[in-house]
Amino acid sequence: MIAIHENKVKAVQAIFSKDIKNQREKAIEKLNVLNNKIIDISDKAYLESVILLFEENTDILIWDSDKINRSKDILGNVPMITKVYRNRISKQVKSPIKNAILTALGYKLLRSSFYPKYFKEVGIKSCVYCNSQLSITAVKSKNVYSAKFDVDHYHSKDDYPFLSINLFNLYPACSSCNRAKSNDVIEFELYTKDESKTVKSNYNFKLSPYAKSKYLTTRESKDIDFTFNEPNYNLVGAKKFNDVFHIKGIYETQDDLIEELIIKSQIYNKSYLKTLKSNFTKLNLHPELFKRTLVGNYTEDKDIHKRPMSKLVMDIAKDLNLI
Ligand SMILES: [Zn+2]
Incomplete structure (x- = not known):
């Protein structure tokens, strides 16, 4: 319900510059491993353009809103495939390459390993949309509970998987707001250059x-x-x-x-x-x-x-x- 100044966030990103640098390097490494397994031509073309984007832009994880908006459509859309359901109805859906890219970028892992400490430093603990709940969820995995940070992707990770770990694209949100928003359009920018919006x-x-x-x-x-x-x-x-x-x-x-x-x-x-x-x-x-x-x-x-x-x-x- 209120914006944060981008400069404040950039100062926090500077503290974690080593982690962020590692995240990009690891992403490039994993995307290249993935590329060796991909055969489909359109999947490969899309994936290689993502790899190039990560290799050419050392600051890709800290692109601010202007840079994100400028670069959002340069890659084109995620390739589509035809999926035939049991009732023989077929539908155009996003190629599995989308999920493979999300996994390679490590978004899920970062939710418990990096985002809690990063957002604590930024100063966000509650949902930026409803302010009624924390943006942290306890998740059970292999019989162990861990605290995971829930984030909404301002630019959907379904449409823009390469922005899934960009820090200015992450809006801490409670799980019910995250579910509720889905692909709805709302007018609210969490990160701003306008001082008056932060007061x-x-x-x-x-x-x-x-x-x-x-x-x-x-x-x-x-x-x-x-x-x-x-x-x-x-x-x-x-x-x-x-x-x-x-x-x-x-x-x-x-x-x-x-x-x-x-x-x-x-x-x-x-x-x-x-x-x-x-x-x-x-x-x-x-x-x-x-x-x-x-x-x-x-x-x-x-x-x-x-x-x-x-x-x-x-x-x-x-x-x-x-x-
Ligand atoms: Zn909420």
Whole structure:
């Protein structure tokens, strides 16, 4: 729900430059091994153009959004094959070379070996679309559970397998948003060069008028009405976040969080807050940390990615004049 400045991400990539360099070299090695096994002419032509792209571009894994957009269509489409199903219906599907390339690039392996430490450094722990869940899933393999980072590919890995491990093409997302988005078009860029987009989110939750007084009368959290507001989209065919990720539906199940904020806004009135601050000056709390402790989550838009539910909590707490 908010973008991160590309320069901040580039600084993190510099820390991991050795890992990233190894990833590219390993990819080239594995793609060449794959090439020795491929016979089909169109598969081979596509694969060799991918190999060339990796060999000629030492920075291919850290291409920024401009470079990705420029290079996206230079390879042409993944070759198609005709698949005949049991009911004799035939369909045009992507050649298995697509999956073979994904395996060679090692995307699945990087999900548990590299992305958790990389995104921790970037500062993203929650889903960049819904902000209601972590972007980490526990996956069982050979009877052992490991934490895997879920990422959505901004440019689909089905259409652009060569971009599957490009770091600016990876959007940490919870598994339900990842599934929900599929190939839907949305207008949201996680990485930006525009500073203003990294300070203020253009999405927001808002308490409906009289929601607080209604709740204080009925004491029923189901009576707490709020809205989720989205910006106007310019991209043709862009779907609303609410339609793709069911944001309102997800957050309606969390109305007890808003209930607690309403109660806090009753208890922690201005004079009590002033007393608290003066009583605990020895703690030397930064004002943001004081507010975070008060509402139990981050309170500034720039920190949305740090914790699930932070966007809802900060917006409603501001509505209630709690922070
Ligand atoms: Zn999500």
